[in-house]
Structures are given as C-alpha cells and as structure tokens.
Amino acid sequence: MINAIKVAENEGADIICFSELATCGYPPRDFLEFDDFIHLAEDSIEVLKNHSHQVAIVVGSPSRNPVIEGKDLYNSAYFLYQGEVLYIQHKTLLPTYDIFDEYRYFEPASEYGIVEFKGKKIALTICEDIWNLGNENPLYTVCPLDHMMPYDPDFIINISASPFSFSKAESRTDVIRANVHAYKLPMFYINHVGAQTEIIFDGGSVIMSPDGTVYEELDYFEEIIKTYDLNEVIAGQTPVLQPKNKITEIHDALILGIRDYFGKLGFSKAVLGLSGGIDSAVTAVLAARALGPENIRVLLMPSQFSSDHSVQDAIKLSENQGIQYDIVPIKDIYEAFMKELHSIFKDLPFNVTEENIQARIRGTLNMAISNKFGHILLNTSNKSEMAVGYGTLYGDLAGGLSVIGDVYKTEVFELARYINKDKEVIPENTIIKPPSAELRPNQKDTDSLPEYEELDPILFEYIENRTDPADIIAMGHDEKLVRRILRLVNINEFKRHQTAPVLRVSRKAFGMGRRMPIVGKYLS
C-alpha cells in the first residue's frame, strides 16, 4: 500500500483508494474478536496516515464502536490526509448470508456525512451500501446514499470486497449504473482483487460517468493502480469494458485462487495425482499456469485396475506441460494391506472397502511427496462428485486446496476445451473417454451415477437455486432419480465437512457459504 501511495504521488493524484477492510484483509473472520488484531489494524491506519503527504488516502479498516450497546466494531472507510483522519464513514448494510458473516462482528452505521476535500464533497460508501437503491433490496430498510445526498456530494466512492462468481460482473455494473442514474453523480467503484483462502476477488473496478456510461472497467484478477481526472470522468468517453465469458473467467479466477493460496501461505510448489482423467488433467494445467510448470510435481499411481491409456494419457499431459512426473504403482502396497486385513476380512467379497483402500494409498503417497518436499497437495474433485459424495475421504478427497470443487463436471469439460482452444494441451483421449474412477475392473462413473448431462442440472437446481424437490421433478427429471440424488447430496455432508477449502466461482459453493447439518434428517 505504501508503494502504491508513492506511485499515486508520482502521478500527481489527489486521492488514492484502497478496498474494503484493506488493512486486515477480507474476510478477517474471527480474528476480529481479538483485541490485539484490532490494534494491529489501527496501527496500519497510523502508518498509512503518516504516509499521506500530497495524496489523501481512502482505505477500509475495522474501527471500534465507542458505545457499549451493539457490536464492538464498525466496518469503516477512513479518509486520511497529511497525518490526520479527516473523516470516517461506517458501513450500513452488513451482508449476513452465504459466505458473509458481517453482523457477527459489526454494528451498522447510523450516522452519515461527506468528506470535503480540495473544494469537492465526497460521499464514501462501502460495498453493500450501494445495493439497496430505492430500498428495492428486501434484506435492508436503509439506503445510505439517500442520507448523504442532503450534503450535496460531487461524486461517490465505493470501496468493496465483492467476491467473484462467474455471473456477478454484469449485475455489479448494473447496480453502479442504477446509483449513478439515481443520484446523477460519477462513481469510483474500487473492488478488492486477490484470493483469501476459498474466496476470490476479481477486481474489475469501475469508473462511471454521471450519464451512466462506464468510463472504464479495469481488468479482472489483476492489481492495478490507475489515475483518473474527475473532469474527464464527468465529460465521459467511449466505454472501456472487459470481455465477459463464463469459462474464461472461471479459468482465470481459479489460477488467481491457486496463486494466492500458495503465496499467502508461503508455499510455491504443488503436488497432485494424475490419473489420466479429465479432472486431474484440468487441475494440473491450472496449477502449472498459476505456479509455473517447474513447481508442479505429479504422481501417476496405477493399480491392477488402471487401463493402459491412463498412464499414457497422464505422461502425455505431463510432457506437454513440462511437469515432473513419477510413476508409483500401488499394487504391492495394496496387497500388503489386504494381507494384514485378511485375518479380519477373511473371504468377504471385494466391495467399496477395497476401492477406498486404493484411493487412500494414493492419498498417502501424494501426502508423502507433500511432506518430504514441501508441496501442497491439490485436490482434484469436481463439484458434481463432491455433491453426491463420489470420492474417498482421505483418498482422492485429500489435499490442501480444492481447485475445481465448485466446477460441475460438465463445466470441467468446457474448461478442458477452453484450455485446448489453441493446441492440444490436455490429450484428446482424456477428454473423450468415459469418466471412470478405475477402482475395480471396467468401472465407469455411470455404473452408480447418471450421465453428468443429466446429473448436473438437478444438482444446480438443488444447490444453486434451492428448488423444491417436487419442482425439480416437475421440470421433467425422473422422480426416483431426483430423490436419490438429493438424498446423496444431504447424506454426504460429512465428507464435505472434512475436505479442503473449495475455490468459489459460483454463487453457491460448498464450504463456508453453505452451512448444512450433518445429522439433519432432511431428505436423507
């Protein structure tokens, strides 16, 4: 932030804006309950304040509520200038749904004002504060900008930490435009960029002219410092917009998600198991693009049930990508397990137990590389599998980060096609062969699941839309299938409870935004 302030100074800027809760990161979660942590955020404000010479600083940070009643903190926008705090505006609308827990920590604002700076009046808002225009949002009863308009502001600043989902950028621009139209003021919408564990922030900050045209929409998934002239923004120009494409955005979001997870934990290297299937292939390519192929190491772990092409496809991908691979057959280890278990299992038939042992041997081998060489194991399960529990806990469900756990299998195919758009990165055979876990002879995913083209729309209705089972059936899906699938989703909550954080790219991902009982009896 100090470096950015210097850049702004050199460019002759009057104000530099950082995003919501930028001092402590968003979301800080229960760190906010530690007094010591709040002190550190306050210290950051002190430091920033003293770095304001020519340039004023707008920055988000927690602040303390001096009133005993109510929550202890506010989610605040500070306006700092030349060693002073000129103004603090608290956030009013506190999202408390999906991944958001803001009312767990913050008291809503009840007072409003503006900042006067160099002859201009500035309305400061924070993220959700602009999302109840005309009181149209059923979640809220206050529209903060309505309370600022009596002070006759010249422009609006909104500092946000608005998480990415592939359908969101469009609605975000619409909301900014609706505010700009309503108040006839230009708006500077500054959004956080970067990933915080599972939550990805895409940036895409928007400068909007008072006539509602986008003056500029900044690149997604990149930190950018750029200076604007208020008069030019008011005068307007031909809109500068980012292209919007679901699969491109997911691809780029996942790469940022991987990069920041590793970077923020101080790791640079990833390991994963490469099965020859599409999920691990896509994950490996995304990881190589995020961390560099030289930082990716893969294990090929064939068993007696693996098909010949699996190893070949995995080798081909590794060579295409310049990724280091090792082949570690699991047959002997598997037999060592079965030998020790024989006195207990006796002649009980082969079943899911033996399938899981294979998966767990692979999990253990992957983790051995992780432990020995300091790699983080990447989980390669997709959202369809995670939904219905098609995966082995501590086996293929192991890993420090789930890369494609919010991407349905049908979307994984789209991602693979997108990755291959210019040349064959992922072997064609990996994409066209029928999905299989290869844990028993001639196994196919469709032995126990419907085709993914049939499964995914049912899951989407239930997970993203929370549609009633009866209504999903009424859409034309087979009743028995729907009931079986929804039951599988609910009874497998115990598995999802124990899996890695899932990079969130949809509006309803598994993890902190979807909080389900494990022993709940609903549809189970």
Next chain:
Amino acid sequence: MINAIKVAENEGADIICFSELATCGYPPRDFLEFDDFIHLAEDSIEVLKNHSHQVAIVVGSPSRNPVIEGKDLYNSAYFLYQGEVLYIQHKTLLPTYDIFDEYRYFEPASEYGIVEFKGKKIALTICEDIWNLGNENPLYTVCPLDHMMPYDPDFIINISASPFSFSKAESRTDVIRANVHAYKLPMFYINHVGAQTEIIFDGGSVIMSPDGTVYEELDYFEEIIKTYDLNEVIAGQTPVLQPKNKITEIHDALILGIRDYFGKLGFSKAVLGLSGGIDSAVTAVLAARALGPENIRVLLMPSQFSSDHSVQDAIKLSENQGIQYDIVPIKDIYEAFMKELHSIFKDLPFNVTEENIQARIRGTLNMAISNKFGHILLNTSNKSEMAVGYGTLYGDLAGGLSVIGDVYKTEVFELARYINKDKEVIPENTIIKPPSAELRPNQKDTDSLPEYEELDPILFEYIENRTDPADIIAMGHDEKLVRRILRLVNINEFKRHQTAPVLRVSRKAFGMGRRMPIVGKYLS
C-alpha cells in the same frame, strides 16, 4: 412429540412445552433456506395442532415473515390448542456469535403480546429473549419481557435450545432468577436435550418459584416429561438442584454426544485405533458407555517404534471393557510404502514424512474396518493437540466424530481419573506413562511441545479468552514459548478445517463456533 402429548393428557396437564425450533431441530442451519424444508416444519405444526385435545401445546418452529423487507423467517413459539393456533410469539434477541447464526435467517420480533388460556395470562419467550434483563447485555437494546409486562402475565414460559458448556448451568440459573426477581413471576424454562452433530444440549430445565428459589432443576442429558402444578410452584418448596461438577458433566455430555451422533445418522457401531495411550483409552470407554461395549471394535496397530507396554495396555483396556480387538501390525505395509517411494526419496533422512505415513496407514486400516463392517471411526485427538496441529491429517486426525477434541490434555487426565474412580477401567500405566505418538524411537510429546501443564493454560487464554499475546506473556509465561504456541495454533487452521466435527463442551470449541482464516497472516 405425539407420544409426549399422550403422556401429558394422561397426567391431566393443561399445557405441554417443547423446546425452541423443536419441529425442525436446532440448529437447522441452511436447511432454513429451503422453502420445502419450511413447508415440512409447517406440516409438523399442523400435525401437532390436531393432536391438541385437552392439552395445549407450546412448541418452537420457524414461521414466515409476511413482510417483504427483512429476513424471510421468524424463530417462533407457537401456542396450539384444539386444532387452532391460539398465538405466535416471535423471538427478539437473535444470537449471532460463536456457533450461532440466527440473524442469517431470522427477523427479530417487533410485536409483543401474551396468551390467555384457562384464566391465566402467559408470557412466551424464546431462549436468548430472557438474556437482556434491564438491558444489561451489550449485544442488545430490547428486553422482550418489558414489552409483555403491560399485559400483566401470570407466569413466564421460556423455550430454549441453549447449548451445553461445562460452565453454563450456573449462569443459566442466575439469569432465570434475575428475571423472576425482576418480574416477580414464576418461570418455566424448558431446554432442549440431545446432540445435533457437534452441539450438545443438556436439558437441565428449570422451574422457578416467584421468590427466586429453584422449584426443580431437571436432570441433565436426559429427556424428561414431568407435570407441575402452577399453584404449587408459586407456593415453592425446598430447591431440587442437580449436582454441578465439571468433569462429570463433560463425561456425561460426551456420552450423549456420541450416542446422538450415531443414532441420528442411523449407525450403532464404532471403530477406533487403540494406541495404549490415554486419549484413545478415554475415547474407547466413552464410546463403550454410549453405544455398549458390544458395539465397539478397536484396532491395535503396533509398528517397530511401538513400545511393548502399548499393546499390553491396549489389550488390558479392551478386556476390562469387553471390547472386541484385533492386532494389525503395520510394519510390512510401511515397508511396502517405503519400497515404492525409494526411487523418489532415495537416501533422504527419516523425518515427519515417515511418521505421517505410519499414522496414515493406521487411518486407512481403521477406515477399512469402518467401510467393511459399517462402523463410524471415532477420532481420538484432544484439544491441546488439535490446537497446535500435533496430529496427522488423514492419519490420527481421521474419523467421523471427534470425541475429545474440545477437551484439553490436562482435562483428559481428569476424565481418566474420573472413569477410574471406582475401579481400574483404564490401566494405570496408560495414565502415568509420558505421552508419546510412538512414531520414531523413544519419541515423547515433550520433544516438540512443552509439558501439557504449561501448554494448556496458554491455549486456554488464547482460545477461550482471546487474550492478547502480550497479556499472556505478562501472566508469567515464557515469551518465546507463547509466541511459538500461538503461531502453531494459527498456522494449523488448515488441519482443523479438515477434521471431523468436535463435540463441544467448552465455551469455545474448534469448529463452527470458531471461524478462522486459513491464509490469514495474524501471528503466523
């Protein structure tokens, strides 16, 4: 509930009370976002309503907010009588901290009244509603009973789902008494009993006479139906109180937690690894008491690093308890792993990697029993280990339920002593030998951790009290040690993210009540 209504009818009762959100279970979490789920709760109210003949029914259930603005639901107390809903009182004070997310779902009440029934006026309150007497609770600004007093009620009913923690029963009685004193009315405080995944409700319902003496405090951890005469409650009697003892309560709470986790998931049998150490010994005894020793199966999995006494101690405990045990040595499987990994590891020295492989072999063997025979694997890690990350993910951290993950190691010793109070259930040697993971020759926990007597108070200050590091040091703990321990707690969040639900017995357990960033840099 229908059976209970029949009992109440036979006893000639006028009113039967069930607890908060009793129709759908507490906490229903995001099930509340499913319209279909709310319909099912509404259907339950219909069914109950039609089972009210002589006896009126007070029951908690979600109800819909007819106003578009605000949250979609209320957390409500229904008063049902002879096929009619006589009255609905919504909950006002919505806990949104620790394990609670009520403002995620519910709109607070803004209207208050009383029920008139058989010549009496009844004030209906829900759980937290009585916890802001005299507006003394800084979290809230409304005291619901103040708004009911103008209607001149004759007595107060409070239906609760107040989770157990070992220090809570005392403060609960105090709160009830303060309300009774303030309003000079008798109170019937009905608390939920049973466990919902990790959250344990202890019951301990309280009937209080208007002079503030406890008319009766009901047993903890048991479902009870009991009838009271209002006039007798008003007249008062010698207090009937439950004994309060921290370790007894934890012991009983964990047994209920295990029993309900299994019962609600439709399982009856548990498996766990018995190391000869105190954690698995205590867990095995608690499991045997919850499910019956005939439903417990243990694996003894010695390695070349296991001491002789480990297997002997484990066998002795199994025999004491009448638990089925099998001995499965892991040496050959371990060597099979090392053989396959040799081409990758070459001559790199033995380190934590090889320790983890042993732990993961044991995890895989335990899960093999779980999968083959339908047992749930119990996790045996204690709170001290979980805090500092002293455990192997997918190894000893595996399991469907963490039994003692909210019990510090020093408290595990107290539990063992309590279990042994009448006779030696847990072999004395298990209790007195120095704790060791036995993953390398002559390993002791104190090789990498301080003595638990030194560690646990530091952890308690940081986790339960969220004390500033500087203040923990000022209490007389070594600065370097404190900084190292707190850092270990924070950097091991990734492990806790992937472990089983932890039965909650303290006021700050790992899990849904403690929401920490994984990549957050605080103290890491």
